[in-house]
Amino acid sequence: MDNPLLDFSGLPRFDAIRAEHVAPAIDTLLAEAEAAVSHAETVAAVTWSSFVTPLEDATERLWRSWGQVAHLQAVADTPELREAYNANLPKVTRFGAALGQNLALFAQYRALATSPEFAQYDATRRKVIDNALRDFRLGGAELDDAGKARFAAIQEELSALSATFSQNVLDATDAFSLHIDDEARLSGLPADVIAAARAAAEKAGKSGWTLTLKMPCYLPVQAYAGDRGLREALYRASGVRASEQGPAALDNSGHVDRILALRAELAELLGFASYADYSLATKMAQSPAAVLAFLRDLASRALPFARRDREELEAFARDELGIDDLQPWDVAYASDKLKQARYGYSGQEVKRYFTEPKVLAGLFEVIESLYGVRVREDGAPTWHADVRFFRLEDRDGRLLGQCYLDLYAREGKRGGAWMDDGRNRRVIATDTLTQAVQTPLVYLVCNFGKGVDSQPATFSHDEVTTLFHEMGHGLHQLLTAIDILPVAGINGVEWDAVELPSQFMENFCWEWARVQAMTAHLDTGASLPRALFDGMLAARNFQSGMATVRQLEFALFDMAIHGDFDAVHDSVAALLERIRDEVAVNRPPAWHRFPQQFSHIFAGGYAAGYYSYKWAEVLSADAYAAFEEAPERLAETGARFLAEVLSRGGSRSALENFTAFRGRPPSIDALLRHAGMAENAA
Template identity: 70%
Template sequence: MSNPLLDFSGLPRFADIRPEHVTPAIETLLAQARAAVEAAETAAPDWDSFIVPLDDAGERLGRAWGQVAHLQAVLNTPALREAYNANLPKLSQFDAEMKQNLALHAQYQRLAAAPEHAAASDARKRVIENALRDFRLGGAELADEQKSRFAAIKEELASLSAHFEQNVLDAIDAYALYVEEGTELAGLPADVLAACRAAAEKEGRPGYRLNLQMPCYLPVQSYADNRALRQTLYRASVTCASELDAPERDNSALIERILALRHELAQLLGFGSYGEYSLATKMADTPEQVSAFLHDLAARARPHAQQDRAQLEAFARETLGLDTLEAWDIAYVSEKLKQARYSFSQQEVKQYFTEPRVLAGLFGVIESLYRLQVQPDTAPVWHPDVRFYRLVNAEGALVGQFYLDLYAREGKRGGAWMDDCRNRRDKADGVQTPLVYLVCNFGRGVDGKPATFSHNEVITLFHEMGHGLHQLLTEVGELGVAGINGVEWDAVELPSQFMENFCWEWERLQAMTAHADTGEPLPRALFDRMLAAKNFQSGMATVRQLEFALFDMELHGGPGAGISHVQQVLDRVRREVAVNIPPPWNRFQHQFGHIFAGGYAAGYYSYKWAEVLSADVYAAFEEAPDDVPATGERLRTQILARGGSRPALENFTAFRGRPPQVDAFLRHGGLSG
């Protein structure tokens, strides 16, 4: 086909997609989807006549738009952004039309009431239940005037969120700091210096080019002896996309508008707050339950965090001669204290985690847990850095495939994530296997050497692979509940956080290491020091996440407010739970993409909620160390394979044989004492 976005015959044709393909493809697919909706309104209300045609049209539209959204995140260009922004409102409008269509709503109700429904599979029952719920949450029961307003709000929110994310990306990409003398960069690791020097050379400039992307920013904060340099980059980073940045990138007005619209949307549906609306699709029942959960964890963690802070201040004063511990000192002093206390540095550890060995180790864990093999595969890709793999079972049959895009670059959104490109589906001609994206922002190898990853980056890779496995290992054939579709948002992080635990098992960790220069595996003595330091500053790390989660819930607990009120809420939460209070010009909220541009609004607590679940799941492996394959098989069949076909709590209880308990979470985090 001339338009690659309309070709669903195989893998996406990323090498062929151009910005000018976007609008014609989306308009064609929207027309087809609307025709399918019109036919479905009068079709026989049974699965094959009603659901399947809707799924066919919706899937084609979702797959095409998913490719556009993915490219916008990993290979952003002005032309692609323009095409994305021009078509986003069209998708939002169609989504609103679908969720407010009373004829479709009545068809779903007929399907639910039909005698055949009682004998339907769990997956099909769940699809119908979720659809009826989503009609209510989508405004189907509103009066016509309210429906119109609801749709307009949804459309504007989608546009605002995209603009928010683009402002952050532009702010990060726009910043550069040029340093001519290497002496000013004392303490920085050699690979970071080499990358900064190469970046300057690429622009025909002498010296070094520093930026705000994580492979540069984090090492400066952790290792640069030059305190003024740390402060300069810190200030540039935490003021991105705020009123302290370029006016055209200021997210202040977007934040105000997003919060106001969310509250109005929730009230239209009869909810007291956006927090209540958000929890309608989650495991947690009420904002009060979430708040109690977070405050309970804060009460347990804050004493440990205060102790962490006191030790850091004492070390900074007595050993490093710093009378005050500023925000741009924390990572640096923490690294020095860790080195002094445990006799190793993250940079020393990093030299052992070479990319080929890390990937081999990750794939080895997958094989040992689930008896599946990861094999190299070929596909059209969007950038030369991207690799492609297939996942096969013991008989060699294809389970799924995934793209792996590891390195940071300009035009690529920061952070790490998994997204689905094509979901599993049972079709008349066989099973459609899942296809996913795994995206990170690590530093690439320099001077002909393979990339090396910090241990934290290894954990990030395992985390995203956990999300990928949740999508790849589903055995549900209905699109609406296959993979992570239909899974309560506060349970989605369970498989990803579970995978992180294997980055702390000695035999597995040693197998994924080979020193960049010598090829030697990680020494046991160094691992023992890493393990001793595992919960180093875990109190501070925990309250930092609780700070974000409480800020999110409180922000969405009432009417929208001005940007000054947003700052006041954040300041109040920090006084309550934080031990590291940033300077007054810190504008973290202006970059908080999870809640303003992602799916975590009134849901950031999900990370801690799911961490309790994941720790309890991993405890099952600890309790049966000689029976890993059997436990892995139970995890696969009772949680991963089930997707959203039954409630997450039922999945967990089927695997564990009981409801979740907090003990393993506290023990793993060093917070039980």
């Protein structure tokens, strides 16, 4: 095929995709999808095979091709690709909006739901039809013509605003650099960070060292740099990204206000009291009030621990570090020093043991021991030389799925860590009129530092946990046993439950045997000493109170601005300060511009859903407790978790999945115990 975005014969041809391929491919696939929709509207005898399958076939090709474009724009952005993405985004958004509002398709699904055939369907097919009917209502299918037009216009504008929001954060991050000529100012920084800063300076044709706001540089500066002015400089630069304090072209302030206004209008069009109510229509939580009650209950439990954490840190900074006025750019630095004094180790020391080859081998061994599958290196065209590719096989060597692993931060790559699906599991027809299973394909993306001078990369324990987290998302997609696209993998899973498999995987980063197996010191090759691990374990809940209320601050803010927020008589900044009055113990300065960078809710899928991290943490802690209760039955418990949770996808509710695995509804007790915030831990 001349256009790689139109080639569905195998794996994506990422090495061949160019910006000029985007428009022709998307136009072709949109025409195919629109023709399929027109045919589906007129099918006389509506059955699964005559209606649902053909519609899925055509739209899946469009979404898969567009997914490749969106993925490249996130991990290998260029001006040409961004222009092509932004030019085609409105067309794709308009099609999606029209599809969700199509009354003829809505009527066909209703006919299918009331047909004699429906009673013969299994629970999975019935769930697909029920979800479709719900989504048509949420997509504006029941609006009048004027309402439909306005709904579609809102969705199109929101898509464009979200894309711009994310691009502004990326550009503002990439635009900053701080050149250092005095090596003494780098005192305390890890050797690999200094080497990377030196390489960045050389690339720019300079002597000395260049520091950036990318996480592999920014986080170590905040945690380890002895130069307080250096920490403050990077903190300030990071805190005002994409705001009115930088270039006007990258200012997200107006975008925040506009996104909130459009979301509120969209919810009102559909008869919801707020966007939060609209968002929760597809989640486990029953109402915004229920979410707020959950968050505030957790806050009441966490705040005493958070205040104690802050008081201890202030006292240590004053008495041991000579910092009388603990500022935000001192918190990570003082915390690391306090942890080292209290538990006898530092994050830098631990990082030397977590080398990339050992960490990956350890991760794959966990997967194999839990689920009886094997992970093998595989080959595929990629978007960057650093990207690796793997395949998952069952015990008989049959392919279950494949994944790309893109670990390192670089220019043109969006910050953060995420999993996305490139292709989902489904049954497809072949040329021989038989059926075959299309296996899943996922992207696992992180932003870690790359090894320098031919040495392997080393990861902090937090980064190891992040990798396990994203692989948990990947396994949810890769190990699905559901063959019907709308509920296979993470499709159809309530948004506040998608973090269950990911947070569950993090627990295995705290098991001694696992950690011992995945460590080899960069210089000596020795595994992590038990004494050092014991220190890490003792420090596991170090400042867990502060960490918890920080997440609650974000979640409460998200729910509040999408709830009864009055944009006429209030401001986003003022609302955030009131939330901080309620739960925060570490207050950013007044000039900090967090909302302008909050991509999770303004450019991701977490609007009125950020609470799901804590909501799902209840589920994941309780799920892992089943393994703690029967350590001798690891494989048996893993097989049950696979059968009842991972493999089920969205074919039944997340609560049903959890209850089938655990034998009861979820309990918050395990979360509080794991976080050191149980009643007897005060």
